Amino acid sequence: MDERIRRAFGAVRADEALREKTLAALAERRTRPAPRRRPLAAALAALALAVLTAAGGLAYATPAAAVSVDADASVELAVNAFGRVVGVRCYDGGAQAVVDATPVLHHHWTQAAAALSDALAEGGSVSVTVSAGSGHCEGLLSAGGAAGLTCYALDPEAAREAREAGLSLGKYRAYLTLSALDPTVTQDEAGEMTMGELQQCIDACQGHGSGQGQQGSGQGNGQDSGQTQTAGETTSAGQGYGGHHGQGHGHGHE
Amino acid sequence: MDAYADLVRRLCLVRLKRREDTEDIFQTVFLKYLQHTAPFANAEHEKAWFIRVTLNSCRDLLRSWLRHGAVSLEELSAQAAPEPEDRTVLEAVLSLPQKYRDAVYLHYYEGYSAPEIGALLGKNTNTVYTLLTRARALLREKLGGEEDG
Numbered sequence: 001m002d003e004r005i006r007r008a009f010g011a012v013r014a015d016e017a018l019r020e021k022t023l024a025a026l027a028e029r030r031t032r033p034a035p036r037r038r039p040l041a042a043a044l045a046a047l048a049l050a051v052l053t054a055a056g057g058l059a060y061a062t063p064a065a066a067v068s069v070d071a072d073a074s075v076e077l078a079v080n081a082f083g084r085v086v087g088v089r090c091y092d093g094g095a096q097a098v099v100d101a102t103p104v105l106h107h108h109w110t111q112a113a114a115a116l117s118d119a120l121a122e123g124g125s126v127s128v129t130v131s132a133g134s135g136h137c138e139g140l141l142s143a144g145g146a147a148g149l150t151c152y153a154l155d156p157e158a159a160r161e162a163r164e165a166g167l168s169l170g171k172y173r174a175y176l177t178l179s180a181l182d183p184t185v186t187q188d189e190a191g192e193m194t195m196g197e198l199q200q201c202i203d204a205c206q207g208h209g210s211g212q213g214q215q216g217s218g219q220g221n222g223q224d225s226g227q228t229q230t231a232g233e234t235t236s237a238g239q240g241y242g243g244h245h246g247q248g249h250g251h252g253h254e
Numbered sequence: 255m256d257a258y259a260d261l262v263r264r265l266c267l268v269r270l271k272r273r274e275d276t277e278d279i280f281q282t283v284f285l286k287y288l289q290h291t292a293p294f295a296n297a298e299h300e301k302a303w304f305i306r307v308t309l310n311s312c313r314d315l316l317r318s319w320l321r322h323g324a325v326s327l328e329e330l331s332a333q334a335a336p337e338p339e340d341r342t343v344l345e346a347v348l349s350l351p352q353k354y355r356d357a358v359y360l361h362y363y364e365g366y367s368a369p370e371i372g373a374l375l376g377k378n379t380n381t382v383y384t385l386l387t388r389a390r391a392l393l394r395e396k397l398g399g400e401e402d403g
Contacts, residue, residue, distance in 0.1 A: 008343035
């Protein structure tokens with residue numbers, strides 16, 4: 001059997017056609033310049049692409065400003081440098097239900113704020129507070145929204161204080177306004193009131209005697225960046241309302 | 255090329271099923287030989303280099319997702335050997351499982367011992383003995399005749 005196997009394999013030869021084809025292919029490869037490989041350049045290009053992708057992703061995901069939409073419920077939006085909503089914070093269960101029904105993530109913030117103000121308004125007034133420089137409120141109001149929409153700008157320092165206090169930007173701004181009129185009001189009390197109730201207190205304090213207002217203005221000045229632009233109807237004053245104390249509470253609050 | 259073309263052709267026959275694949279392996283192996291700059295210690299060293307490079311190139315080609323299609327054993331052996339007796343033996347060898355075919359060729363035709371085959375294929379010597387024993391039994395069943403080796 002060994003001999004039969006040896007003889008069989010011995011009969012297998014590389015034929016002339018195979019040899020000639022191989023020699024021709026080798027000659028062609030030797031005369032053709034080898035493709036220049038640039039592994040380092042390719043690696044650097046890949047690295048640069050990865051860095052740019054990561055940087056772009058990071059820039060997109062990083063909040064650059066906050067926008068709060070306040071009515072009976074409060075919703076705060078984290079907005080990136082491109083004006084897109086990259087985060088949503090609800091301050092009560094009612095707000096969560098509205099956000100669930102109104103997709104705002106990755107939308108432009110003016111569209112998101114307008115949509116949320118529509119959803120939260122329910123016939124009442126809505127305020128939008130932006131923790132960024134001037135010009136943003138104009139952009140929002142030109143984008144449209146609920147009737148009675150009011151837009152405020154809040155400086156970044158006050159926005160940071162609002163976050164520390166656990167209040168939405170709009171409520172903190174209203175708290176600053178109210179505390180300037182009535183220094184006895186606390187952040188907790190302000191947090192438990194709706195925006196409508198807070199506004200009624202402000203209107204009542206402003207309507208009842210200048211003593212409180214003057215007393216409060218000493219502390220409030222410099223904190224409240226103030227109303228930069230209003231649109232639609234402004235909140236009417238709560239005539240006859242007895243200050244901020246004793247307001248109805250009981251709604252959800254984080 | 256003249257010195258090792260037949261060796262490469264036979265290894266391709268043991269490993270591959272298509273003429274086009276054999277042509278690819280020829281170009282690959284001899285191009286590597288042209289690019290090989292380190293000197294060989296002797297002719298045996300050079301021959302062992304050809305065997306290893308050819309078997310590795312065949313393995314890489316068989317793994318390639320671009321490769322497809324195959325021809326029958328009968329066609330393969332008819333292409334390789336014109337004599338009917340040789341064709342019968344080749345068909346029997348090529349019908350063995352892959353792990354037996356390399357060892358059969360290297361032992362029966364090239365005359366390598368089990369330890370040498372183990373070194374070439376990266377296998378344990380005892381494993382090579384086992385492969386050769388089982389291959390011999392299978393070939394005896396297929397070809398008949400007495401054992402003479």
